[in-house]
Amino acid sequence: MYVGIDVGTSMVKAAAFDATGRELAVASRPVELSLHGGVVEQDMEEVYGAVVAVLGEVTGRVPEPVELAGLTGQGDGVWLVDGEGRPVRPAASWMDGRAHELVDRWLADGTFESVFRRTGSAMFPGCPGPLLA
Secondary structure, three states, X not given: OEEEEEEOOOEEEEEEEOOOOOEEEEEEXXXXXXXXXXXXXXXXXXXXXXXXXXXXXXXHOOOOOOOEEEXXXXXXXXXXXXXXXXXXXXXXXXXXXXXXXXXXXXXXXXXXXXXXXXXXXXXXXXXXXXXXX
């Protein structure tokens, strides 16, 4: 059995498939976004709990053990943990806009272009560089 997990911005989903690709079970759980001004955050414990719940639901409905699991997530943002892997603060979502003035300055002073030439990645307010800066 194969399991796919998608940790999305507002929903965590999991699905189990047999070796032929036939869907065996699906589960999902909503996760909350905290929105205040341009700040968009998530409770990392809630997101983790949703992942555990959908995996438990999916694997509990099929008789086979999991042979392979794939995980995808929402991408950017900043999810900081300590040395023990525990969250140190709420996660800053990719939708977070608190760094928009910094990104505007970086566009004006050439920092944005320099980073793009080295990495091939464009920056926006909700990606790690601006959020961490």
